[in-house]
Amino acid sequence: MASSRQIERDAAQWLARRERGDWSALEQAELDAWLEASTAHRVAFLRLDAAWAQSDRLKALGAGSASDGVPARGQWMHSSFDLQAPRAEATVEPSSTQAATGHDAAALVFAPRRSAGRGGRGLRYAAVAVLALVGVASFWGWQRHAVVEQASYRTAMGDLSDVALADGSQATLSSDSRIEVALSRSERHVELQQGEAFFDVAKDAGRPFAVVAGGRRVIAVGTRFSVRREGADLRVVVTEGTVRLESEPVGGRRQPTSVLPAGSTAFASRSGVLVRIGSVEDAERQVDWRRGYLVFRDTPLSAAAAEFNRYNARKIVIGDAAAGELRVGGNFRWSNTEVFVRLLEQVTPVRVEHHPDRIVLHSR
Numbered sequence: 001m002a003s004s005r006q007i008e009r010d011a012a013q014w015l016a017r018r019e020r021g022d023w024s025a026l027e028q029a030e031l032d033a034w035l036e037a038s039t040a041h042r043v044a045f046l047r048l049d050a051a052w053a054q055s056d057r058l059k060a061l062g063a064g065s066a067s068d069g070v071p072a073r074g075q076w077m078h079s080s081f082d083l084q085a086p087r088a089e090a091t092v093e094p095s096s097t098q099a100a101t102g103h104d105a106a107a108l109v110f111a112p113r114r115s116a117g118r119g120g121r122g123l124r125y126a127a128v129a130v131l132a133l134v135g136v137a138s139f140w141g142w143q144r145h146a147v148v149e150q151a152s153y154r155t156a157m158g159d160l161s162d163v164a165l166a167d168g169s170q171a172t173l174s175s176d177s178r179i180e181v182a183l184s185r186s187e188r189h190v191e192l193q194q195g196e197a198f199f200d201v202a203k204d205a206g207r208p209f210a211v212v213a214g215g216r217r218v219i220a221v222g223t224r225f226s227v228r229r230e231g232a233d234l235r236v237v238v239t240e241g242t243v244r245l246e247s248e249p250v251g252g253r254r255q256p257t258s259v260l261p262a263g264s265t266a267f268a269s270r271s272g273v274l275v276r277i278g279s280v281e282d283a284e285r286q287v288d289w290r291r292g293y294l295v296f297r298d299t300p301l302s303a304a305a306a307e308f309n310r311y312n313a314r315k316i317v318i319g320d321a322a323a324g325e326l327r328v329g330g331n332f333r334w335s336n337t338e339v340f341v342r343l344l345e346q347v348t349p350v351r352v353e354h355h356p357d358r359i360v361l362h363s364r
Contacts, residue, residue, distance in 0.1 A: 007150075010034070011044035015052060039191045039212075040150045043182045154178035155195070158311050158335070160290065168202030169209065172290050174228075175311045175334075195310075196228035198287055201241075215248035216268055225260075226287045234268040236260060239283045245273060294334045301326040301344075301361065308337055315358045316341070322363035323350060 014031050017023070035042050149166035155173045163171040167183050177195025185207070190199070192213040201209045203222025211218040213229045223241025227234065236245055238260045245266050247255035258273050260266055263280045266273055285295040294307050302324035305316035311334040318324040326348055332340050341359055344350045353360040 007038075007040050007044045008048075011041065011048050014045060015048050019052070039180050039182050039189060043150075043184070043189070149181055149183040152178065152180045157313055167204065167207070167209075170200040172198040172200075174198075174289055192227050192229050194229065196226060196289075198224070198226040198290055200224050217244075217246040219244045219246065223262075232270055234266075236266040236268070237283050237286045238262050238264050239280060239287065247273065288331070289334060292333055292335065293331050295331050296329050298327050298329055300324060301328055301348075301350075304328050304340075305361070308332075308334060308340065311335065312337055314356075317358050317360045319353070319360045319362035323361045326350065326363070 014034065017027060018031070035045060153161065153163050153171070153173060155161045155175060155177050157176045159175060161173045163173065163179075165171060165181060165183065165188075167188055169188070171179065171181075171190070173179065174196040177197055178193045179197055180191045180193060182189045188204070188207055188209040190197075190209070190211045192211055197211075199209070199211065199220070201220050201222050201224070205221050209220045209222075211227050213227055213234050214232055216234050218225065218227050218236055220241065220243040223238065223243055225236060225238045225241075225243050227236055236243065240262050242262070243260050245258040245260060245268065247257075247268065249255060256273075258266055258275055260275065261277070263283050264275055264277045265283065265286065266275045268274075285297075288295050289311075294304070296304050296307075302318050305318055305324075309315045314337065316337065328344070328348070330343075337359065341350075341352050341361070344361065345352050349364050351362045351364045353362065
């Protein structure tokens, strides 16, 4: 994963290229792809873009101008952008047009160093602009937008991992799960890219904690909850406090927000959001995977097998529909599939076939 400093440099490069004035559809597509590749990319670019807008596109570049007008996009750079170019000193020589009017930023002329070639003038100008941009961003947004932590975490099949976040929160990743974290002084953003994670959120009313998965956002201030992602579907279990579940607009229409108190479970799919209110004890049982257990209460065997398969490379396969409809209950270690299927043989009408890579269950 790229360092925070490199990501900031890349974001500045993209911003400078966009403001150059000859921005193409192809360049926009490349920028969109870079932004989609990582939450950290989006955070860095939006922060710099906001600083750029706040500073009115660096009116300081029109130094000496008597007008309050903002230099138009494209007037400040007309060459490629390269942060790796050698540093160059530049002096400003007012042209006759500027002397006459006092506010033509496009007429600024940069005197090259004696040892520099003619092609270096645009690069030096770009470097000056970026230094000014970084200075504005640092001055205007440091206290609220400086990145505190930016990292990715993942687990392999059958592994669990406890992760201490920089804001004092704790995340527990389930088997085969992945999150990307971007914490700043103004926001706490976690993207659940795969699997399931349980969050014990440190209280900070001024900095909400948002978990994003697909087109949904789960937002908390200080609470304990889990988020599980299965394709486009989401399950949220709240064991303490209250969280909000927000969905992206559909067809341009804003979707209702679900408020989830402790003990509730929300199931979100393309068809909508279903909320089930229960006890905190029921909610805790749904996240017992943190202690190595799976808890079933009158659960279809097909669903129980799917739970075991989330933690084990050797899969349980349902051989026929009748077997999948059988109901099971009890607490089982997810790491011990053999004990589970042995008990099934003893107490249910199930026949078991053992294979090196799978266990097949048939009704009998």
